[in-house]
Amino acid sequence: MNKHARIYVAGHRGLVGSALVRCLQRQGYTRVLTRTREELDLTDQLAVARFFESERPEIVLDAAAKVGGIRANNIYPAEFIRDNLLIQTHLIDSAYLSGVRKFVFLGSSCIYPKLAQQPLKEDYLLTGPLEPTNQWYALAKIAGIKQCQAYRRQYGFDAISLMPTNLYGPGDNFSLENSHVLPALIRKFYEAKVAGAESVTVWGTGTPRREFLHVDDLADAVVFLMETYSDEEIVNVGVGEDLSIRELAELIRETVGFEGDLVFDPRQPDGTPRKLLDVSRLHGLGWRARIPLKQGLEETYGWFLSHMDKVRE
Ligand SMILES: NC(=O)C1=CN([C@@H]2O[C@H](COP(=O)(O)OP(=O)(O)OC[C@H]3O[C@@H](n4cnc5c(N)ncnc54)[C@H](OP(=O)(O)O)[C@@H]3O)[C@@H](O)[C@H]2O)C=CC1
Numbered sequence: 570m571n572k573h574a575r576i577y578v579a580g581h582r583g584l585v586g587s588a589l590v591r592c593l594q595r596q597g598y599t600r601v602l603t604r605t606r607e608e609l610d611l612t613d614q615l616a617v618a619r620f621f622e623s624e625r626p627e628i629v630l631d632a633a634a635k636v637g638g639i640r641a642n643n644i645y646p647a648e649f650i651r652d653n654l655l656i657q658t659h660l661i662d663s664a665y666l667s668g669v670r671k672f673v674f675l676g677s678s679c680i681y682p683k684l685a686q687q688p689l690k691e692d693y694l695l696t697g698p699l700e701p702t703n704q705w706y707a708l709a710k711i712a713g714i715k716q717c718q719a720y721r722r723q724y725g726f727d728a729i730s731l732m733p734t735n736l737y738g739p740g741d742n743f744s745l746e747n748s749h750v751l752p753a754l755i756r757k758f759y760e761a762k763v764a765g766a767e768s769v770t771v772w773g774t775g776t777p778r779r780e781f782l783h784v785d786d787l788a789d790a791v792v793f794l795m796e797t798y799s800d801e802e803i804v805n806v807g808v809g810e811d812l813s814i815r816e817l818a819e820l821i822r823e824t825v826g827f828e829g830d831l832v833f834d835p836r837q838p839d840g841t842p843r844k845l846l847d848v849s850r851l852h853g854l855g856w857r858a859r860i861p862l863k864q865g866l867e868e869t870y871g872w873f874l875s876h877m878d879k880v881r882e
């Protein structure tokens with residue numbers, strides 16, 4: 570792949586976007602294009618079309634979206650379906666119209682049916698009802714996959730769709746309200762430790778299971794597949810193993826060094842009982858995750874401690 574290709578990373582300040590910029594720079598890509606939301610609101614079709622007309626990137630990595638944990642998805646369904654449909658539609662359409670030669674769309678493991686057989690194969694898409702708490706976001710993502718496939722079929726547009734599992738790492742959203750479980754628990758245990766609290770409340774029953782991929786692994790997989798993969802079939806991107814929320818909480822309690830108790834709040838939603846990805850297609854394409862969860866947790870906790878000023882909300 571030409572290391573001087575003009576690559577636009579949409580959403581470059583987010584968890585995934587910032588990891589993609591780091592990864593591209595590490596791999597010697599010299600022309601990475603970015604725009605903040607203030608510079609380019611991706612829900613504004615005319616602004617997006619003008620941006621592509623004037624900047625003409627050759628490659629687009631789409632890491633821009635309205636993203637949040639189970640509570641945010643449950644409370645803001647209109648924003649999750651509207652913003653994600655608008656952002657992806659504008660990016661895919663303007664990229665095609667302006668001659669972009671490679672487009673990478675990011676879905677999520679939540680696109681699969683709530684009670685599908687585990688581990689989740691890519692073929693299970695649309696074979697059953699979705700998890701209610703994030704059906705809005707999931708449907709938007711499924712529409713994005715179908716738009717990429719339709720543009721490949723009708724226009725020969727080289728768009729690929731990758732389905733990451735739950736992600737974590739430096740640059741994550743550590744807000745207590747709309748973040749995902751791993752960063753939320755890091756912050757909860759840290760604040761409990763500092764305050765000398767007796768316990769930390771974990772939402773739900775602790776029984777759901779989740780798979781966690783470090784965002785630097787994800788970025789490496791995205792760049793690898795950007796360079797090597799071109800087909801309409803979606804590709805799961807994960808580690809191929811999971812753990813219960815209780816086990817995760819115990820791991821984070823140990824990483825942070827909190828000595829109090831866990832209290833589970835079953836009034837909060839558990840969400841999907843399990844969403845472990847089948848990663849055999851990914852492995853067959855020649856990529857495997859490398860960062861172990863324990864090591865990734867320690868590194869993420871270190872980042873959290875040295876970036877307290879950046880904790881969103
Ligand atoms: N985090 C996870 O566990 C997972 C994430 N994914 C997918 O990965 C991608 C990135 O997610 P993640 O990095 O976690 O999300 P973040 O919320 O960390 O980053 C999203 C980025 O999109 C930008 N953005 C949102 N709305 C707009 C807009 N209207 N105009 C311009 N920019 C906008 C945000 O800008 P600003 O900084 O200004 O808010 C932010 O930089 C998404 O497609 C998500 O669905 C998939 C599976 C799991």
Ligand SMILES: C[C@H]1O[C@H](OP(=O)(O)OP(=O)(O)OC[C@H]2O[C@@H](n3cnc4c(=O)[nH]c(N)nc43)[C@H](O)[C@@H]2O)[C@@H](O)[C@@H](O)C1=O
Pocket residue numbers: 636637638639640642677678679703706707734735736747748749750751753754770771772773777779814837838839840841
């Ligand atoms: C990436 C993925 O992320 C989301 O799906 P999710 O994985 O269910 O999200 P989550 O990380 O918020 O929760 C995972 C589990 O953890 C439990 N949990 C305990 N304590 C806290 C807690 O303090 N905060 C949060 N957020 N969850 C907690 C929580 O009750 C649930 O059982 C969607 O965006 C979905 O669309 C998607 O794509």
